[in-house]
Amino acid sequence: MAGWEAAPAKVNLYLHVTGRRADGYHLLDSLVAFAGAGDRLRLEPAGALSLALEGSEGATLAAEPDNLVLRAARLLAEAAGIPASGRLRLEKNLPVASGIGGGSADAAAALRLLDRAWGLGTAPEALAALAARLGADVPVCLECRATRMQGVGEILSAAPAMPECGILLANPRLPLPTPAVFRARRGDFTPPAVLPSGWADAAAMARSLAACRNDLEEAAISLCPPVAEVLAALAALPGCLLARMSGSGATCFALFPDAGSAESAAAILPEAWWRWGGGFTNPPLPAYSALAGGA
Ligand SMILES: C[C@@](CO)(OP(=O)(O)O)[C@H](O)COP(=O)(O)OP(=O)(O)OC[C@H]1O[C@@H](n2ccc(N)nc2=O)[C@H](O)[C@@H]1O
Ligand SMILES: Nc1ncnc2c1ncn2[C@@H]1O[C@H](COP(=O)(O)OP(=O)(O)O)[C@@H](O)[C@H]1O
Missing domain, CATH: 3.30.70.890 (GHMP kinase, C-terminal domain)
Known part of the structure; x- marks a missing residue:
């Protein structure tokens, strides 16, 4: 069984709002980097899918049915045509609704972890498309390393070479x-x-x-x-x-x-x-x- 999957905090080193789409979503240009701080996610063997919350910020987020981790798990299972199973443990260390994408990082970690644990081998482009359905920030969190993000979050390209910082x-x-x-x-x-x-x-x-x-x-x-x-x-x-x-x-x-x-x-x-x-x-x-x- 897989160990802890890291869900690092996303940092927008700059964030330009470059325009607006007809549906109201804003077009962005942002250099996104990931800090050593983060949540962690783990899967343990069990029948029906469940989620347990722990960590210093765990109490601020009920394991409600719409938790992004559960939504990611159900979406991945549905796309693969398999039943979602296992006991997920989320160690919540990042403050909720705080601009560092904790929920997005957790959803992306769930996609990476479950794709591996369930032996799916989903193609990167298909996984990125599932990520985009979970939130504008989830595709960049799937990459989990310094990346330039444009569009509403779906256009990703290589970041400049980052120095020690x-x-x-x-x-x-x-x-x-x-x-x-x-x-x-x-x-x-x-x-x-x-x-x-x-x-x-x-x-x-x-x-x-x-x-x-x-x-x-x-x-x-x-x-x-x-x-x-x-x-x-x-x-x-x-x-x-x-x-x-x-x-x-x-x-x-x-x-x-x-x-x-x-x-x-x-x-x-x-x-x-x-x-x-x-x-x-x-x-x-x-x-x-x-x-x-x-x-
Ligand atoms: C602003 C950013 C910058 O990285 O980060 P956070 O502050 O949330 O961490 C993101 O674009 C947020 O991404 P994410 O948190 O996934 O947003 P979503 O759940 O998809 O969208 C929440 C809501 O924000 C608005 N929204 C979001 C993204 C975007 N490009 N334009 C928008 O107008 C919309 O009203 C949308 O309904
Ligand atoms: N695993 C999760 N972690 C954090 N927030 C979550 C999670 N699942 C669902 N949410 C919901 O998503 C919203 C945005 O959370 P978060 O990603 O922490 O915000 P931000 O991107 O601004 O840092 C929260 O208000 C919360 O209700």
């Missing part, structure tokens, strides 16, 4: 639902970013990213003013190279030269906040990659 995540423990933030957004659209093929070090990456923005930051602050306090606290940390909000918030991130300085800086932040400091995760996952040109 530390990342700190901080959330004021206030949930912020994604639809409300998109609804509150005002202003023009932003063109897609122009990115180099890679960065020599974290400082060069931060300088380049500083020319980009998160187009949802203003809307998130209007709905949840403490986001501005988190951003100010991060920007003031010694060694901080860039402070910005991730996704639709309320989690904000700060970049540091290395994982050790991000970890030390996290300890300075208020204990009442959810905070994490460390490095990025960038594993090669060729078996599940639907990126043009493969891994």
Whole structure:
């Protein structure tokens, strides 16, 4: 039986809203990276499909029938024409509804884990299509490594070569639902970013990213003013190279030269906040990659 499958936190290093589709969904351009922080998912042998929640944030999310992990499991089983089975255990460490895609990462982890455990060998493109049906962020979470995301999340391409870099995540423990933030957004659209093929070090990456923005930051602050306090606290940390909000918030991130300085800086932040400091995760996952040109 498979071990723990990692569901790392997704970080939008920049997020440009470039347009809007006729159905109301927003067109995005975003560089997405994955932090060492995350949830974990495990499958144990059992008959009927079930889900048990554990971990520091587990109590905030009931094992309701529409949990994204169960939806992913049922969708995969249905596509394969098999009954969904097994006892899933989700260790929930990421705050819920916080702009770091915990639910999307869990759904993607469920697709990877169950495809393997059920011996399905689903083609990467077919798995990515199932992922897109579960949420706009699930395809990029299936990749699980630094990726450029466009369209509403379905157009994925290789990220610039990422340097060694530390990342700190901080959330004021206030949930912020994604639809409300998109609804509150005002202003023009932003063109897609122009990115180099890679960065020599974290400082060069931060300088380049500083020319980009998160187009949802203003809307998130209007709905949840403490986001501005988190951003100010991060920007003031010694060694901080860039402070910005991730996704639709309320989690904000700060970049540091290395994982050790991000970890030390996290300890300075208020204990009442959810905070994490460390490095990025960038594993090669060729078996599940639907990126043009493969891994
Ligand atoms: C904003 C982003 C950036 O990575 O992240 P989060 O803040 O959610 O982590 C994502 O695009 C979110 O993806 P995801 O969380 O999967 O969104 P979904 O469940 O598909 O959509 C929730 C709702 O957000 C709005 N939505 C979402 C994505 C998009 N490109 N345009 C939208 O307008 C729609 O109102 C939709 O009904
Ligand atoms: N396994 C899950 N983890 C987190 N949220 C989930 C999960 N399953 C369903 N949800 C629902 O999805 C919504 C978005 O959750 P999440 O992915 O954490 O948000 P965000 O992408 O903003 O970080 C939550 O409000 C929650 O009710």
